Amino acid sequence: MGVLPLELSEVSFRAGGRTLLDRISLEIGEGPRTVILGPNGAGKSLLLRICHGLLGGFEGTAAWKGPDADAARQRQAMVFQKPVMLRRSVRANVEYGLKLRNLPLDDRRERTRQALERAGLTGRAEQSARQLSGGEQQRLALARAWALRPDILFLDEPTASLDPGATGAVERIIDEIHRSGAKIVMTTHDLAQARRLADEVIFLHAGRVVERRPAADFFAAPESPEARAYLSGELLW
Ligand SMILES: Nc1ncnc2c1ncn2[C@@H]1O[C@H](COP(=O)(O)OP(=O)(O)OP(=O)(O)O)[C@@H](O)[C@H]1O
Numbered sequence: 001m002g003v004l005p006l007e008l009s010e011v012s013f014r015a016g017g018r019t020l021l022d023r024i025s026l027e028i029g030e031g032p033r034t035v036i037l038g039p040n041g042a043g044k045s046l047l048l049r050i051c052h053g054l055l056g057g058f059e060g061t062a063a064w065k066g067p068d069a070d071a072a073r074q075r076q077a078m079v080f081q082k083p084v085m086l087r088r089s090v091r092a093n094v095e096y097g098l099k100l101r102n103l104p105l106d107d108r109r110e111r112t113r114q115a116l117e118r119a120g121l122t123g124r125a126e127q128s129a130r131q132l133s134g135g136e137q138q139r140l141a142l143a144r145a146w147a148l149r150p151d152i153l154f155l156d157e158p159t160a161s162l163d164p165g166a167t168g169a170v171e172r173i174i175d176e177i178h179r180s181g182a183k184i185v186m187t188t189h190d191l192a193q194a195r196r197l198a199d200e201v202i203f204l205h206a207g208r209v210v211e212r213r214p215a216a217d218f219f220a221a222p223e224s225p226e227a228r229a230y231l232s233g234e235l236l237w
Contacts, residue, residue: 002151003064003072004183005029006051011060013046013207021046021058022207028152032199033184035215037191039230042204044187045156051185052078052154066151074101078154081161083141085129090121093129094144101148111147119143119173135166142173146180153177155186159193171197191231195219203227 006028013021021043028034028051036044049055050062053073064072086093094115098108116122119139124132129140138158145153155174159167167190174197178184188194194201198215205226211218222228 002030003066003068003075004151005065006152007061007063007065008051009061009063011047011050011058011062013043013050013055013058020207021050023060024207024209025060026202026209026212028183028185030151030183033178033197034186034200034202035194035198036185036187036202036204037194037227037230038204040189043207044204047204048078048154048156048185048187052076054078068151074148075151076154077145077148077150077152078156079138079141079145079158081157083137085132085137085140087130088128089126090129090132090140091116091125093140094147097144097148111149115143115147118146118176120169133166135162135169138162138166138170139173142170142177146173146177146182150182152183152185155184157187157189159188159190167193203230205230 008024008026011021011024012019024047036047038044046055050058068075086096091112094112095108098111116125119142121136121139121143124136129137132140159170162170171193174184195215201213201215201218202209203211203218203224210224210226211222218227222231
């Protein structure tokens, strides 16, 4: 049981006289970790925001098709490049999202405890969240998302401003969230990271899905000239 798949049918987004997403049809189902790649401005963030329901005003449809589709709002989470922390303790940042979902107090406490432990933040629970380093804040953002037990987690360049150590820690948490049963859909500009995390790649260029393939195949032999150019560092937009 779950909210997936998510079906996008002929999704286009236009603004300022430009077509930023162009007739995107995709089915996002349970299972493999999906990484969306593409040059700056390709439309990756727009696509994620439409999937997560943060952006309206598009043409076409984006619909949850799973048996629990009515609960889709509650069963998804998103983590951004720059996490927004409440001006509260680390613990309160996790508990807040659970409170909004009306979970009983005991559940909230237990889920918060688990999420902070998994993110390696137990010792920081009472500290102000805004005093954490960038890497710690991103781990907290992941803990906050994980505590919600989402069916699907969207991540928009979650390690873009982190050093290699912090990036590794974030990747390990993403991997654990996936192994706990959540579908992962993320964007990144870090190709080494994409190779480490992706089971499949969706390659976007100029608002269109140019390729969608198992990651190993995509990296070994991209089919489109755009993806070949992108992987060799020659496609700038
Ligand atoms: N709400 C909006 N209204 C108008 N234009 C937008 C809006 N959001 C994004 N854009 C434009 O749409 C294009 C695609 O943006 P998007 O952020 O999705 O790209 P991206 O692939 O995520 O790029 P990057 O890798 O640089 O983050 C860009 O040219 C951007 O300026």
